[in-house]
Amino acid sequence: MPRPRRYDPERRERIVDAALRVVRRDGIGGLSHRTVAAEADVPLGSTTYHFGSLDELLVAALRKVNASFAGTLRARTAPDADGLARLLGEWLGGERGQVELEYELYLAALRRPALRPVAAEWAEEVTAALAPHTGRSTARALVALMDGIGLQVLLTGTPYDEEYAREMIARILHEGPKEQAGGLSEAPVRPTGT
Amino acid sequence: MPRPRRYDPERRERIVDAALRVVRRDGIGGLSHRTVAAEADVPLGSTTYHFGSLDELLVAALRKVNASFAGTLRARTAPDADGLARLLGEWLGGERGQVELEYELYLAALRRPALRPVAAEWAEEVTAALAPHTGRSTARALVALMDGIGLQVLLTGTPYDEEYAREMIARILHEGPKEQAGGLSEAPVRPTGT
DNA sequence: GACCTTTGTGTACGCCCGTACGCATGCCCG
DNA sequence: CGGGCATGCGTACGGGCGTACACAAAGGTC
Numbered sequence: 001m002p003r004p005r006r007y008d009p010e011r012r013e014r015i016v017d018a019a020l021r022v023v024r025r026d027g028i029g030g031l032s033h034r035t036v037a038a039e040a041d042v043p044l045g046s047t048t049y050h051f052g053s054l055d056e057l058l059v060a061a062l063r064k065v066n067a068s069f070a071g072t073l074r075a076r077t078a079p080d081a082d083g084l085a086r087l088l089g090e091w092l093g094g095e096r097g098q099v100e101l102e103y104e105l106y107l108a109a110l111r112r113p114a115l116r117p118v119a120a121e122w123a124e125e126v127t128a129a130l131a132p133h134t135g136r137s138t139a140r141a142l143v144a145l146m147d148g149i150g151l152q153v154l155l156t157g158t159p160y161d162e163e164y165a166r167e168m169i170a171r172i173l174h175e176g177p178k179e180q181a182g183g184l185s186e187a188p189v190r191p192t193g194t
Numbered sequence: 195m196p197r198p199r200r201y202d203p204e205r206r207e208r209i210v211d212a213a214l215r216v217v218r219r220d221g222i223g224g225l226s227h228r229t230v231a232a233e234a235d236v237p238l239g240s241t242t243y244h245f246g247s248l249d250e251l252l253v254a255a256l257r258k259v260n261a262s263f264a265g266t267l268r269a270r271t272a273p274d275a276d277g278l279a280r281l282l283g284e285w286l287g288g289e290r291g292q293v294e295l296e297y298e299l300y301l302a303a304l305r306r307p308a309l310r311p312v313a314a315e316w317a318e319e320v321t322a323a324l325a326p327h328t329g330r331s332t333a334r335a336l337v338a339l340m341d342g343i344g345l346q347v348l349l350t351g352t353p354y355d356e357e358y359a360r361e362m363i364a365r366i367l368h369e370g371p372k373e374q375a376g377g378l379s380e381a382p383v384r385p386t387g388t
Numbered sequence: 389g390a391c392c393t394t395t396g397t398g399t400a401c402g403c404c405c406g407t408a409c410g411c412a413t414g415c416c417c418g
Numbered sequence: 419c420g421g422g423c424a425t426g427c428g429t430a431c432g433g434g435c436g437t438a439c440a441c442a443a444a445g446g447t448c
Contacts, residue, residue, distance in 0.1 A: 011426095027305045029223065032405060045427045048407075100304060107301050109349045110294060111221045120350035141339070141362040144346055148338030151345075155303045156314035168335040171365050205396095226435060239397045242437075 012050050015040045016060045023061065024101040028108055031057075055114040062105045062115055066122045069102065073126060079133040081173055085166035088146050092153055092160045103154065134173060141172050206244050209234045210254045217255065218295040222302055225251075249308040256299045256309055260316045263296065267320065273327040275367055279360035282340050286347055286354045297348065328367060335366050 018040030022031050031054060037044045051057040076087060092099060109119035123143060130139035145168060153160045212234030216225050225248060231241045245251040270281060286293060300316065303309035317337060324333035339362060347354045 029305075033407090034405070043427055045429090049426060054406090103304055106349065107304070107345075110297055110301070110345075111223075116349060116351050120352070123346060123350050137358055137361070140346070140358075141343075141365075144342030144362075145335070145339045145366075146342070147345060148340070148342030149335075151301075151304075151341060152317060152334070152338055155300065155310060156317050157310050158314070164331055164334075167331070168338075168366060171335075171368070172339075172362060174365070227437090228435070237397055239399090243396060248436090 011042065011046065012060075015042065015047055015050055016057070016064055019057050019061045020064065020101065023104065024097050028058070028104055055112055058105065058108065058112065059114055059118055062108075062118045062122075065102055065105055066118065066125065069122070070125050070129075073129055079130055081166045081170035084142065084146065084169050085162050088150060088165055089160055089162045092150055099150075099154065103151070138172060142169065145169065145172055205236065205240065206254075209236065209241055209244055210251070210258055213251050213255045214258065214295065217298065218291050222252070222298060249306055252299065252302065252306065253308055253312055256302075256312045256316075259296050259299055260312065260319065263316070264319050264323070267323055273324055275360045275364035278336065278340065278363050279356050282344060282359055283354055283356045286344055293344075293348065297345070332366060336363065339363065339366055 015036060019031060019036045022035050022039050026035070033047045033054070034044060036057070037047045040047070047057070051060070073087075076083075078084070078087070105115075106119055106122065109115035123140075126143050127136065127139045130142055134142065146165075149160075149165055149168070152158060209230060213225060213230045216229050216233050220229070227241045227248070228238060230251070231238045234241070241251070245254070267281075270277075272278070272281070299309075300313055303313035317334075320337050321330065321333045324336055328336065340359075343354075343359055343362070346352060
């Protein structure tokens with residue numbers, strides 16, 4: 001009688017949200033069926049029922065983050081050095097917890113093959129958003145560079161330097177904006193596995 | 195009588211090596227005082243004695259990886275686009291386990307402040323190795339770009355494309371090799387915290 | 389050679405974990 | 419309207435975890 005709540009179609013969704021809060025607070029290491037059940041205020045059995053493994057839950061969580069990120073990105077498209085450097089700065093300047101969360105889930109794909117297709121989707125999505133203005137190769141490099149700069153800021157504690165980021169983004173952009181498709185190797189980003 | 199082995203001055207070192215093997219095999223998630231004790235064939239108490247916390251052990255492990263990496267890097271200095279792209283390719287083409295190990299320890303600094311100074315040391319070391327030929331800003335950007343490219347390869351499963359890497363490295367290098375110190379913001383990489 | 393300090397070891401405790409499995413619940417079909 | 423069945427829940431089990439702590443062994447000091 002404590003929990004008569006049956007037929008709750010948003011259950012699954014609420015569990016994913018709870019998982020995101022847990023990871024934000026305690027990192028992936030702190031994620032367990034129990035912690036997420038407590039956070040979502042659902043019984044333990046419910047999480048194991050909806051998500052057979054933690055990997056499954058992480059996949060759903062990363063997908064959700066991706067979707068929200070892609071939304072923000074597309075809304076604010078300004079694919080020149082100024083715009084990208086400012087975007088990076090705003091992102092890094094936001095709540096540290098959120099940035100850590102997004103990086104942590106993304107980087108988790110390093111060790112969890114199940115997450116790789118989702119990470120690949122993310123990279124592809126961002127690349128695709130930039131590619132119309134810059135060409136695919138350049139877009140991929142921009143993603144790599146900005147990833148790398150963001151990581152350096154977070155991993156080493158160096159403060160973000162927007163001027164510097166703008167200059168380096170400009171170098172990538174400058175030499176080959178709008179390079180014709182095929183100018184460089186254009187192997188599409190393709191997910192591993194399934 | 196099972197373990198009369200006392201006064202073993204290399205004990206600490208062997209524990210660190212064992213930790214590296216464990217992380218390589220099972221990831222940081224698989225690291226515990228117990229697993230590393232088993233791997234090093236020392237009693238449980240020994241690991242907790244030498245390393246009060248897992249963070250301490252990780253710091254020692256990351257330092258060790260850094261040292262070996264820096265050695266290889268300095269031995270093979272060829273700071274032009276060809277050389278760097280080839281170096282990255284060789285590194286990524288090597289045993290996946292080793293590459294994963296190094297990235298995983300480095301990236302762990304995202305969530306573990308204790309590792310950040312060590313990650314910062316690594317970044318600084320690599321930057322310093324490149325800086326004499328390229329200037330500091332450019333060197334930092336090269337590290338960021340190469341980090342980012344490597345990550346994309348590992349996270350998404352895209353195969354490494356040396357041609358593409360060479361081109362993008364060249365773009366960073368081309369516009370400002372040997373820029374005079376101070377030409378761009380040159381805030382030194384400084385560790386957070388202690 | 390007898391203390392005492394430092395160094396290292398073994399064991400035991402309480403906690404949290406994933407998983408399995410039996411049971412309550414609410415729908416569907418006859 | 420009543421039995422059967424899928425869905426969802428709660429609990430209990432075995433195992434691994436970090437940590438604490440009492441104790442053995444070795445070094446140093448007189």
